[in-house]
Amino acid sequence: MDRERDINLMLRVKDGDLAAFEALYARYSRPLTNFFHRLVWDRCFSEDLMQETFLRLWRGRKGYRPSGKFTTYMFQIARNHWLNERDKKNRRISPVSMDAGRDEESNGLKESLPARGNGPMTENLNRELGEKIAIAVEGLSEKLRLVFVLGQIQGMKYADIGDILGIPVGTVKSRMANAEKTIRGRLSSYLR
Template identity: 30%
Template sequence: MSQSISLSWSTGEVTLPQLGEVTPPQVSVQPDKLSNYDLILRCQDGLSPDRTAFAELLRRYQSHVDKILYHLAPDWQDRADLAQEVWIRVYRNIKRLNEPVKFRGWLSRIATNLFYDELRKRKRVANPLSLDAPRRLDDGEMDWEIASETPNPEEDMTTREFYEQLREAISDLPEVFRTTIVLREIEGMAYEEIAEITGVSLGTVKSRIARARSRLQSQLQTYLEA
């Protein structure tokens, strides 16, 4: 893992450039009042990214990075380290981002690529998703909901068995199919976003998702009929 950098930068004031022939009083704006676009431009200006602007970007998008890594590697104990490595890569490469409006997709691609870099290093296949585990949201944690609010013991056992089979079926998918189905069905990303992140054509993304769905449906047909 790369050497770490501090991610607990204070969110001090950012001084805006002064315009006009007459020098006006210094104008300052809190980073949380700036748009994402302006924050990125500030990070791209100068020899190194503006730390207060970068800290605000981190605050806004940290949960997004955590969610991607959680769904791709729920059983990895070092997800926090991976998340920090994502932001280190962002800090080092943000000047190369040509279209600031695409920051979210670019960030998702960095997180996904880092996951597969680590996966190849470990030479093992990690379970990408645990559908019966708590899912972390912005306001805390919640368990995956089941169809009935008050299931009887038999229904509860059947539901748990179904989700276990679904988890195993997703784990058994080829790596490229697993990535696309997680980004589409769990992350809720558009096909265009997935194409950008995975570096393949829109048609390939649609084909992979269709094949992944077909394979899951085939493996879980008994449960779906029940």
């Protein structure tokens, strides 16, 4: 049902219907922001990336063909945009060493960390944990990171990830397993 609705909305967008575009934006701006946020761990930058993705979606609307899920189409654009952006210099994203400390204030990570619990100790623990997760994910290679974020964080199926990244399902599965094991190893002290 959602799939058909999204495709119908995008077909309306293709005809220049901004209300339909707004409906898609209302529905997917948050997941897309979170997708980028798990890649760059910067709130402002991730929203920029999300909006630029939607702008590409709007600009390229006339070329849209409803050949698959809208989300696959959208995340393909997002992924391509991300790949184009990653090598650009002078952006806010900075390489993070697994060993080096992070400047929480400067990269926006602080505000994105879990802050559950009541006491300061719990809060500090959650923040530390969130930071460790971020560092662990950022430490993955580009290929593994994209698969991991799409699969483990966005909850996408292997087949959809394969469509988005243009790789076979088997490759998705193996990359996902590698990424998951790597992250699990890095976060072993937080796992029971």
